[in-house]
Amino acid sequence: MRLTLKTKSALLTTALVLVLVGATGWWQYRQLSEGYVRLLTEQQQALARGAASDLDYKLAMHLAVVVRAASQAREEVFRDPALQQRFLRDSGLLPMFDGSALVAADGAVLANDPPISRTLNIADRDYFQRSRETGRPAISAPLMARTVDQPAVVMIAPVQAADGGLLGMVSAGLNLLRPNILGDLSRANAGPGAHYVIVTTGPSPLTVMHPDRTKLLKPPPAADSPPDDDPTARDLVTHATIATTGWDLRVVAPARSAYAPLARARQALWQQLAVLGLACGLFVWLATAWMMRPIESLSAAIARLRRSPDEAVKIDTTANDERGQLARDFAALMSELRDQRAETAAILDAAPLGLFRADTEGRMTYVNDAYLEIHRLAREDMADGWIRLLREEIRETVRAEWARLAKGREPVQAVRRLHRADGSKVLISMRSRAVIVDGQVVGHVGTVSDITERTRAERALRTLTAVFDATTDYVVQLDAGGRLTYMNPAARRRTGVAPDAPIEHLTMADFNPPQTLARLLNEIVPAVRTCGIWVGESQVWDAQRREFPVSHMVIGHRDKHGRVEYYSALMRDISAAKAAEQALQLSEARLRTVADALPMRVAYIDADERYRFNNLAYERGFGLTREQIQGRTVRELLGDAAYASVEPRIRAALSGETVTFQSEMTGRDSYVCYEASYIPQFAADGQRVVGFHAVITDITRQKLEEKRLVNLARVDPLTGLVNRAGFELRLTEAMNRTRSTGALMALMYLDIDHFKQINDSLGHNAGDELLRGFAGRLSQTLRSSDTVARLGGDEFTVIMEGLSKPEVAATVAAKIVQAMSTPFSFEQQTLRVTTSIGLAFYQGGTATPHTLIKQADEMLYQAKGAGRNNVQMALRVVEGGRT
Numbered sequence: 001m002r003l004t005l006k007t008k009s010a011l012l013t014t015a016l017v018l019v020l021v022g023a024t025g026w027w028q029y030r031q032l033s034e035g036y037v038r039l040l041t042e043q044q045q046a047l048a049r050g051a052a053s054d055l056d057y058k059l060a061m062h063l064a065v066v067v068r069a070a071s072q073a074r075e076e077v078f079r080d081p082a083l084q085q086r087f088l089r090d091s092g093l094l095p096m097f098d099g100s101a102l103v104a105a106d107g108a109v110l111a112n113d114p115p116i117s118r119t120l121n122i123a124d125r126d127y128f129q130r131s132r133e134t135g136r137p138a139i140s141a142p143l144m145a146r147t148v149d150q151p152a153v154v155m156i157a158p159v160q161a162a163d164g165g166l167l168g169m170v171s172a173g174l175n176l177l178r179p180n181i182l183g184d185l186s187r188a189n190a191g192p193g194a195h196y197v198i199v200t201t202g203p204s205p206l207t208v209m210h211p212d213r214t215k216l217l218k219p220p221p222a223a224d225s226p227p228d229d230d231p232t233a234r235d236l237v238t239h240a241t242i243a244t245t246g247w248d249l250r251v252v253a254p255a256r257s258a259y260a261p262l263a264r265a266r267q268a269l270w271q272q273l274a275v276l277g278l279a280c281g282l283f284v285w286l287a288t289a290w291m292m293r294p295i296e297s298l299s300a301a302i303a304r305l306r307r308s309p310d311e312a313v314k315i316d317t318t319a320n321d322e323r324g325q326l327a328r329d330f331a332a333l334m335s336e337l338r339d340q341r342a343e344t345a346a347i348l349d350a351a352p353l354g355l356f357r358a359d360t361e362g363r364m365t366y367v368n369d370a371y372l373e374i375h376r377l378a379r380e381d382m383a384d385g386w387i388r389l390l391r392e393e394i395r396e397t398v399r400a401e402w403a404r405l406a407k408g409r410e411p412v413q414a415v416r417r418l419h420r421a422d423g424s425k426v427l428i429s430m431r432s433r434a435v436i437v438d439g440q441v442v443g444h445v446g447t448v449s450d451i452t453e454r455t456r457a458e459r460a461l462r463t464l465t466a467v468f469d470a471t472t473d474y475v476v477q478l479d480a481g482g483r484l485t486y487m488n489p490a491a492r493r494r495t496g497v498a499p500d501a502p503i504e505h506l507t508m509a510d511f512n513p514p515q516t517l518a519r520l521l522n523e524i525v526p527a528v529r530t531c532g533i534w535v536g537e538s539q540v541w542d543a544q545r546r547e548f549p550v551s552h553m554v555i556g557h558r559d560k561h562g563r564v565e566y567y568s569a570l571m572r573d574i575s576a577a578k579a580a581e582q583a584l585q586l587s588e589a590r591l592r593t594v595a596d597a598l599p600m601r602v603a604y605i606d607a608d609e610r611y612r613f614n615n616l617a618y619e620r621g622f623g624l625t626r627e628q629i630q631g632r633t634v635r636e637l638l639g640d641a642a643y644a645s646v647e648p649r650i651r652a653a654l655s656g657e658t659v660t661f662q663s664e665m666t667g668r669d670s671y672v673c674y675e676a677s678y679i680p681q682f683a684a685d686g687q688r689v690v691g692f693h694a695v696i697t698d699i700t701r702q703k704l705e706e707k708r709l710v711n712l713a714r715v716d717p718l719t720g721l722v723n724r725a726g727f728e729l730r731l732t733e734a735m736n737r738t739r740s741t742g743a744l745m746a747l748m749y750l751d752i753d754h755f756k757q758i759n760d761s762l763g764h765n766a767g768d769e770l771l772r773g774f775a776g777r778l779s780q781t782l783r784s785s786d787t788v789a790r791l792g793g794d795e796f797t798v799i800m801e802g803l804s805k806p807e808v809a810a811t812v813a814a815k816i817v818q819a820m821s822t823p824f825s826f827e828q829q830t831l832r833v834t835t836s837i838g839l840a841f842y843q844g845g846t847a848t849p850h851t852l853i854k855q856a857d858e859m860l861y862q863a864k865g866a867g868r869n870n871v872q873m874a875l876r877v878v879e880g881g882r883t
Contacts, residue, residue: 475568
């Protein structure tokens with residue numbers, strides 16, 4: 001069936017309209033879809049990062065509480081079951097955790113809070129082994145807790161002994177089925193139909209948190225690939241890493257709820273396009289039929305003339321419509337055809353567009369000068385010289401394809417990349433149509449044009465437009481008079497200008513508060529005219545004319561005469577950054593206030609051992625201002641001698657170890673003691689130490705009180721002499737000194753003869769008075785360096801060190817016997833008493849204090865046996881347990 005021109009025109013026009021409308025609709029939907037998906041993804045990603053950051057902070061705080069509890073554990077807690085349970089109750093862990101435990105160094109669980117009846121050992125747990133090997137706190141992967149047989153996450157911190165060994169560990173658990181920082185997140189609302197999921201990373205990931213409890217501790221399902229790369233066909237999942245644990249926090253939005261608005265928009269769009277296509281088809285058909293009616297009449301007359309040249313065909317040239325005009329034009333055309341052919345040939349040769357004519361084999365039979373210039377060919381190479389400009393491997397394929405097309409009736413349109421003989425590359429657009437004579441194709445005629453620069457410019461413009469349309473920054477262009485000529489979608493949304501609303505009537509005064517407008521006119525615009533660009537911060541209005549801060553860049557574009565023709569402004573909302581900066585400043589001020597109010601000295605020292613922060617107590621302690629302390633090194637502030645004593649502890653802190661030690665300074669009339677803690681500060685990745693916190697507390701009063709209590713515990717309350725405990729300690733110390741120096745020492749063992757009879761006859765008060773008098777007279781007889789002790793009852797001992805020979809001690813003992821022979825007077829009574837003394841000596845060796853005491857006691861019994869009131873001295877010095 002042969003279609004008429006009217007039918008073909010109507011069908012072609014209708015098809016073209018439908019194709020254009022459909023392509024436009026598809027393109028608009030694609031842009032809408034991509035923009036919607038991108039915006040939704042960005043919003044959900046921001047939600048994931050915020051949730052991950054918040055959870056990371058909470059996990060770090062919980063772990064810090066466990067570490068603090070571990071730092072408070074002492075050795076006696078691990079030995080005493082009663083102290084263990086009390087320690088767990090007082091540790092402060094239970095309000096933040098669902099359970100806590102005290103663990104021995106071999107992994108045995110010593111105590112639980114809440115208590116359990118089972119005996120547990122966690123030595124096989126990975127987190128326990130990791131903490132024991134590294135000496136640092138650890139957070140476990142999700143596991144099935146043995147205490148409650150429910151999924152949990154456990155935090156553990158080691159407890160160091162005084163010698164640096166491992167005493168045990170303090171652990172606390174978060175039950176994944178109960179309300180806590182992990183359990184609450186599983187029930188949090190992440191948007192319509194969306195929820196949070198946390199999984200571990202690594203080769204075998206496990207689910208830490210999920211709204212469906214049956215999926216806890218199980219591998220997460222693998223993500224399905226969307227059909228045909230359609231992102232809306234699968235759930236929207238965004239990820240963020242929890243820095244403290246390295247876990248992956250995901251926000252999962254089901255595809256049905258996430259992309260529901262997009263599906264409704266797509267359905268409405270196709271419905272509208274279908275109605276529009278039908279209406280366009282009907283209108284085009286009617287319009288074409290009306291317009292083609294005169295042409296059909298003239299076409300029939302011309303057809304008769306072609307079939308019968310001698311036939312008298314009347315062509316109406318008088319009609320005052322399209323048919324008459326076409327008839328007159330046809331007659332004029334026939335009379336001017338020869339002249340026009342000559343003129344056409346001249347025009348073709350001079351045309352700037354490359355023109356060619358090819359035979360049915362594809363060989364060029366005519367080309368104009370522009371064609372040769374575009375290809376950089378000589379005229380003798382016009383037939384098929386362009387083939388040699390193609391890559392060698394495709395030449396024959398292109399030649400055969402062009403020969404096939406040259407025989408056809410269809411128009412040809414192609415773009416070719418040619419490599420010209422001079423080494424340059426060019427992109428050529430070629431268009432041709434068939435030349436048909438008597439129904440036969442006799443060749444093709446067409447044009448070629450160099451589209452290299454135009455293609456580059458169009459590509460660059462498309463890229464720039466796509467960037468401006470996609471960016472969340474605000475891009476605005478204004479003419480030299482300040483009127484808007486362009487606003488990108490982000491700027492329109494923020495200022496409340498509809499996407500398709502005209503903006504030519506708007507000026508910069510419509511979007512800038514008065515103070516910003518004045519600044520634009522007086523400062524920014526003059527700076528741009530002088531320098532070409534201005535960068536700074538300013539305030540602009542949003543859709544409700546509320547001011548918000550932006551990072552602002554204004555660029556001036558000049559014409560060929562150097563005058564600014566129009567301006568481009570790029571703005572970025574920095575409200576969040578400003579708020580964060582203010583919050584940081586407020587937080588720093590609060591921290592400074594709290595730190596300055598603390599009585600202990602607090603400072604932060606970086607990895608280069610330079611002070612970066614200190615509180616007021618630190619300044620008072622050193623008598624320096626904050627400016628004089630910060631920036632200086634520890635060595636510069638403390639001096640070489642003091643620095644040498646703390647340098648090993650600084651090295652330990654910078655290697656990641658928390659160090660606590662005491663430092664005593666004793667002068668002639670002064671005593672000071674400090675307790676210092678060096679706490680390492682790790683970087684955000686938790687691997688690298690960037691410095692340490694020094695917390696120094698003055699514990700002089702506590703130390704003095706301890707010394708006072710210790711001294712009281714070693715003094716006999718009746719006589720004021722050293723008691724048995726003090727005597728044993730000093731005897732051990734004296735023997736150690738003698739062992740190291742090789743000097744001679746003596747031990748006297750003495751008592752009051754017949755003291756029990758005096759005590760029984762005169763009473764205990766009289767006995768006590770006698771003991772006090774005896775102790776006083778004994779002390780007066782001895783050297784100030786000698787140690788006098790009352791062991792109990794009427795038994796006394798004397799330790800004498802640094803003797804030149806045994807006879808010195810014998811002489812002193814004889815003086816004591818003589819001194820005690822003088823009567824004692826008290827309470828209007830006079831008592832005469834005597835004393836017996838045993839002497840033993842020591843001058844190095846492996847003898848123990850017990851051996852020396854035993855020898856002196858034996859000598860005392862010999863003195864008793866010799867009639868009392870005398871001195872008995874061992875004949876040999878005690879050595880190695882023998883005399």
